[in-house]
Amino acid sequence: MTIRVTVWNEYLHEKVHPEVTAVYPDGIHAALAAGIGSDGFEVRTATLEEAEHGLTEEVLASTDVLIWWGHMGHDKVEDAIVDRVHQRVMDGMGLIVLHSGHFSKIFKKLMGTGCDLKWREAGEKERIWTVNPAHPIAAGLPEYITIENEEMYGEHFDIPAPDELIFVSWFEGGEVFRSGCTWNRGQGKVFYFRPGHETYPTYYNPEVLRVIQNGIKWAAPSGAATPVRGNHQPLEQIGSKGN
Template sequence: MVKVTVWNEFLHENLHEEVRRVYPDGIHKALADGIGTDGFEVRTATLDQPEHGLTDEFLANTDVLIWWGHMGHDKVEDYIVDRVHARVMNGMGLIVLHSGHFSKIFKKLMGTGCDLKWREADEKERIWVINPAHPIAAGIPEQFVLDKEEMYGEHFDIPVPDELVLVSWFEGGEVFRTGCTFFRGQGKVFYFRPGHETYPTYYNANVLQVIKNGIRWAAPSGAAAPIRGNHQPLEEIKPK
C-alpha cells in the first residue's frame, strides 16, 4: 500500500467564492477522493496546520507527497522546505501540480527560476502523450482535451527533464512541457501542469489517471540505500 499525502495551501478555497464553488472542500479533498483507495492510503495536509501538517513523523510515513500551491508560496517555512527536500533526497516521491512550479520546494529541487508564460482566457488545452511507453502514460489516450484551462507557455525555466512524458498545446497557440520527470538523490519528482483553481480539472478522469500513474512511478523503489563516505574494501587488496 503506497502512503500518499496530498498537500494543499487551502487559501483560494477559503478566500474566493469562485474557487469554493468548484472545490467546496478544497483541492486536496477533491484530489484525495479522485485518487481513491486504488492501492493507496491517502491523507491530506494544509498550510494552516502546525508545521504545515508536514511533521517529521508525518513525512516519515509518506511514500509520495503531492503538492499544490499558488498564493501562499512565501508562507511556507524554509525549515519545512528543507525537511521535504531531505525526504525526497532519501527516496520519497514528489508530485508537483500546476502553480506548484513556483513553490520553494520545486525551485530548490530544480535549482532554476521555474518561470514561464501564462494567461487566463478560458482556452482549450490539448494534452499529448509523447512517451507512450512510460508508466505515467499507462491507460491514457494518445491525446485528450481540457475545455477550459489556464495557459502555461514555453520557455519553462527548468533543467532539461530526465524524461518528458506529456506536452500541451493551447488554443492561443502556445506549447508547454506538461509532464516532466526528474531524479533527485534517491527520490523521483513528477511535475504535472493542469489544475488552475477556478476550473474542475481535478475531476477529469484522464488527469486523475495521470496522477495515479505518477504516484506509482514516484513511489520508493525499495532498493537498498547507498552507503557513502570512507569505506573498507570488499575484496582483499594484495600488497604491490
Template sequence: MIKVTVWNEFLHEKQHEEVRKVYPDGIHKAIADGIGTDGFQVKTATLDQPEHGLTDEVLAATDVLVWWGHMGHHLVDDAIVERVHARVMEGMGLIVLHSGHFSKIFKKLMGTGCDLKWREANEKERIWTVNPAHPIASGLPEYFELPHEEMYGEHFDIPAPDELVFISWFEGGEVFRSGCTFHRGQGKIFYFRPGHETFPTYYDENVRKVIRNGVRWAAPSGAAKPVRGNHKPLEEIRS
C-alpha cells in the same frame, strides 16, 4: 499500500467564492478522491496546520507527497522546505501540480527560477502523450483535452527533464512541457501542469489517471540505501 500525503495551501477555497463553488471541500480533497483507495492510503495536509501538516512523523510515513500551491508560496516555512527536501533526497516521491512550479520546494530541487509564460483566457488545452511507453502514460490516450484551462507557455525555466511524458498545446498557440520527470538523490519527482483553481480539472478522469500513475511511479523502489563515505574494501587488496 502506497502512503500518500496530498498537500494544499487551502487559501483560494477560503477566500474566493468562485473557487469554493468548484472545490467546496478543497482542492486537496478532490485530488485525494481522484487517487482513490485501490492500493493507496491517502491523507491530506494544509498550510494552516501546525508545521503545515508536514511534521517529521507525517513525512516519515509518506511514500509520495503531492503538492498544490499558488498564492501562498511565500508563507511556507523554510524549515519545512528543508524537511521535505531531505525526505525527497532519502527517497520520498514528489508530485508537483500546476502552480507548484513556483513553490520553494520545487525551485530548490530544480535549482532554477522555474518561470514561464501564462495567460488566463479560459482556453482549450490539448495534452499530448509523447512518451506512451512510460508508466505514467499507462492507460492514457494519444491525447486528451481540457475545455477550459489557464495557459502556461515556453520557455519553462527548468533543467532538461530526465523524461518528458506529456506536452500541452493551447488554443492561443503556445506549447508547454506539461509532464516532466526528474530524479534527485533517491527520490523521484513528477511535475504535471493542469489544475487552475477555478476550473474542475481535478475531476477529469484522465487527469486523475495521470496523477495516480505518477504516484505509483514516484513511490520508493525499496532498494537498499546507498552507503557513502570512506569504505573498507569488499575483497582483499594484494597490490
C-alpha cells in the same frame, strides 16, 4: 504493498475566492484525495495553516509520495519545512508537483532554476499530447487529453532538461508547454504535471486523475538499498603491488 500518499494543498483560494469555493467546496486537496483514492492508495491530506504545515517529521516519515499544490501562499511555507521535505525526497520519497506548484520553494530548490514561464488565464482549450506512450505514467491513457477550459502555461519553462518528457500541451492561443516532466533527485523521483488551475474543475477529470495515479505508482520508493558513501573499507583483501 499499499502506497501511502499525502496530498498537500495550501488551501487559501478556496477560503477567500467564491469562484474557487464553488468548484472545490472542500478544497483542492479533498477533491484530489477522493479522486485518486479509488486506486487503493492510503491517502491523507495536509494544508498550509496546520501546525508545521501538516508536514511533521512523523507525517513525512510515513509518506511514500507527497503531492504538492500551491499558488498564493508560496512565501508562507517555512524554509525549515521545505528543507525537511527536500531531505525526504533525497532519501527516497516521491514528489508530484501540480500546476502552480512550479513556483513553490520545494520545486525551485529541487530544480535549481527560476521555474518561470508564460501564463494567461482565458479559459482556453488545452490539449495534452502523450509524447512518451511507453512510460508507466502514460499507462491506460489516450493519445491526447482535451481539457476544454484551463489556464495557459507557455514556453519557455525555466527548468533543467527533464530526465523524461511524457506530456506536451498545446493551447488554443497557440502556445506549447512541457506539461509532464520527471527528474531523479537523490533516491527520490519528482514528477511535474501542469493542469489544475483553481477556478476550473480539472481535478474531477478522470484522465487527469489517471495521470496522477500513475505518477504515484511511478514515484513510490523502489525499495532499493540506500547507497553508502564516504570513506569505505575494502570488501576484498587488497594485495601489495607486484604480487
